[in-house]
Structures are given as structure tokens and as C-alpha cells.
Amino acid sequence: MSLKYTSIYSDTNGVSHFREAQIELIETILGPNIPPLRASAQSPADAYYFLTFPPGMATEWHPAPKRLFHFFLAGKCEVTVSDGSVRTFSQGEIVLAEDTTGKGHITKNPGSVETWMAVVAIPTD
Numbered sequence: 128m129s130l131k132y133t134s135i136y137s138d139t140n141g142v143s144h145f146r147e148a149q150i151e152l153i154e155t156i157l158g159p160n161i162p163p164l165r166a167s168a169q170s171p172a173d174a175y176y177f178l179t180f181p182p183g184m185a186t187e188w189h190p191a192p193k194r195l196f197h198f199f200l201a202g203k204c205e206v207t208v209s210d211g212s213v214r215t216f217s218q219g220e221i222v223l224a225e226d227t228t229g230k231g232h233i234t235k236n237p238g239s240v241e242t243w244m245a246v247v248a249i250p251t252d
Contacts, residue, residue: 128152128165132221135208137190141229143208148223173248180204180242185235191224194249202242207233227251 129149137143152165173193180202188209203217209230215237216222226232236242 130167130221132196132223133214133216134223135191135206135226135232137226137229137231142210143190143226143229143232144210145208145212145214171250173250175245175247178244178246180234180236180244182236182239182241186233188230188233190229190231191227193227194223194225194251196247196249197222197224198245198247200243200245202236202240203238204242205235205237 129151131147131149134146134148135143136146150167152167154163155166156163157166178197197216199216199218199220199222201218203215205213205215206222207213208226209232224232
């Protein structure tokens with residue numbers, strides 16, 4: 128079993144794209160008196176924060192400041208990458224922004240409700 132997410136990455140020419148990725152989950156004992164659960168390997172994180180994106184708000188083109196996992200808690204955002212592809216992400220979806228070079232991407236909230244995200248910064252590979 129695996130956890131699926133979307134990665135926004137930059138190619139060697141600095142053009143950003145979407146790609147599907149996954150994290151493998153294996154049956155794991157996490158502690159005493161806890162039955163086996165499916166879990167990923169533990170990975171380091173640099174920081175975390177919560178982010179709201181108001182309805183109608185849009186950014187200019189920008190690369191990710193560092194590798195950031197975005198966990199969509201409520202609402203939705205439309206993301207345009209520099210290859211021209213556009214995707215909409217909503218509650219329950221996960222996006223890894225790792226296009227730290229090049230033109231980057233545009234993010235906007237096309238909906239009528241505020242978007243809520245939990246964001247986790249992760250070290251560069």
C-alpha cells in the first residue's frame with residue numbers, strides 16, 4: 128500500500144511540471160500496546176506551519192522557497208506550472224512543492240471559501 132501525492136518539480140531547464148509520486152506504507156509496530164499499522168519510514172522535517180489562502184487570492188510566478196509538503200485541510204487551490212499545465216487540489220490531497228529553481232508556479236484560490244493547509248518543510252535531498 129502507498130500514500131499518493133503530486134510533486135511540482137523543475138527540470139534541468141527550470142521549467143516546472145507535475146508528476147505523481149508515492150510513499151510506501153508497510154505494516155509497522157509503532158509502540159507497545161499498539162496493533163500493527165501501515166506507516167511510512169520516518170523522515171526529518173525542518174519546520175511546519177499552517178496556512179490560509181483567502182478566496183480570490185492569487186500569487187505571481189514563484190519557485191518554492193524550499194521543499195514543502197502541503198496537506199489540504201479545507202477549500203481548494205488551482206496551481207499552474209510553467210509548462211502550462213493546471214491542476215486543482217482540494218481537501219485530503221497532498222502536494223510536494225519542490226520546484227525551488229526556475230520560474231516556479233502560480234497558486235490561486237478560485238473558490239468562495241478560505242483554503243486551509245498544513246505545510247511541512249523537508250530537507251533537500
